[in-house]
Amino acid sequence: MMTPQQLSDFASKICPMHVIIDASGKITSAGPTLRKLRPELEWDGADFFAVFTMSRPRWVRTVKDMLSSAGAKLHMNFDSEPQTGLKAVLAPLPDGGGFLNMSFGISVLEAVQDYDLTSADFSPTDLTIEMLYLVEAKSAAMEASRQLNMRLQGAKIAAEEQAFTDTLTGLKNRRAMDHVLARMIAAGREFALMHVDLDFFKQVNDTMGHAAGDAVLQRVAQVLVECTRDADTAVRVGGDEFILLLDGLTDPSKLENIANRLIQKLEQPIPFEGKMCQISASAGTTLAKGAPPRDAATLIHEADLALYAAKNAGRGRHLFYQPHMEMAG
Incomplete structure (x- = not known):
């Protein structure tokens, strides 16, 4: 059986947006990406419900409530600004605490921009990685399209100018x-x-x-x-x-x-x-x-x-x- 430190190290590698809480709701471990979102916060020992505000299910207000909703999708926000929305699924731990694997959900692109995140801040198997690659590819394609349109527009203007210009003298024709x-x-x-x-x-x-x-x-x-x-x-x-x-x-x-x-x-x-x-x-x-x-x-x-x-x-x-x-x- 893993020690708490081993569990924290292991989770940080495969779930960089995890939170581990003990039976009293104190945070014992937080993934490196979450820490990057709130670098000023003393994560270890912080009260979970002082860091996050639960939005759905509305009846979840305690650790006991969360443990009873194990496997269900939880919706929450950071309590401080910016109140970035997060989603999580909790898995109970033998010591009475819980392991929450978190993500940004559909707000991932906004979060990536707000916090200057990169692919290194997500698990290699996370679908977010695929989404970021798609966004990057789309941006590259849009930039290539913009450059092509500019060249085509320039060529059109040059062709129109040539069509109305006497090539020998440069005067209008x-x-x-x-x-x-x-x-x-x-x-x-x-x-x-x-x-x-x-x-x-x-x-x-x-x-x-x-x-x-x-x-x-x-x-x-x-x-x-x-x-x-x-x-x-x-x-x-x-x-x-x-x-x-x-x-x-x-x-x-x-x-x-x-x-x-x-x-x-x-x-x-x-x-x-x-x-x-x-x-x-x-x-x-x-x-x-x-x-x-x-x-x-x-x-x-x-x-x-x-x-x-x-x-x-x-x-x-x-x-x-x-x-x-x-x-x-």
Whole structure:
């Protein structure tokens, strides 16, 4: 027959949440996990009913009551805060005391978090171990899922950005312009649409090659961004044609200044592999203001007419759309 100390040592190994009480209800042994829950408590010699409050069965109030309920599930809480709920089953001992094997029951996850418990605090055969492994696996799976979702979202954003971006210049493309233009018209925004076309760009491509042409287009994109605001949209609609959507800007004098500054900057020689590329630009602008609002196709058509009027007038200049241009067109 085991001595009380041997019984305590044995129980601590296989039931780390056990309590052994004597016939008077004094605690003679407590498992290491229980001690971890109340490290400040003097467990040995403490009165069981001073440490725990029985919640069910309600009639259990003494050691005798507990012994008479041997084999039945007991529900109790710590008497002090936090009043963690526990479950236990009592087995009578020959000396008149009892052995209580305790667990957290379904509140185990909350207890693990509250007391920073690990698998080492439970019996290796306890189902709690399996539950902790499942929780850990679920957490790992959820984190992997979250990371995957973030990567997919990032890939989606990158794909959408690429779908609306001109790969050579980094400006918005025609598809993006259609979306922005439709949104501005639907919102009743006042804005200017400026169509910019490069002069003498074909000569650069023909005499210096397409690599030089690409360098020129990238410089043009840089100038367009420099001469506009963050609220504006610079678009490469194809080849050497660009459109600016200037949100909230319909003042002719300000627009004339922007166009002239663009043209002046673009007439400055652009270096490429030790040589200079010389181009210019023409621009035509129409204003989206007043009622009724004009549709996107009409606005683009009007800016086109103004642009080609500027080219026919000698290139390197800017003109606003005028109704009489319809006849000339």
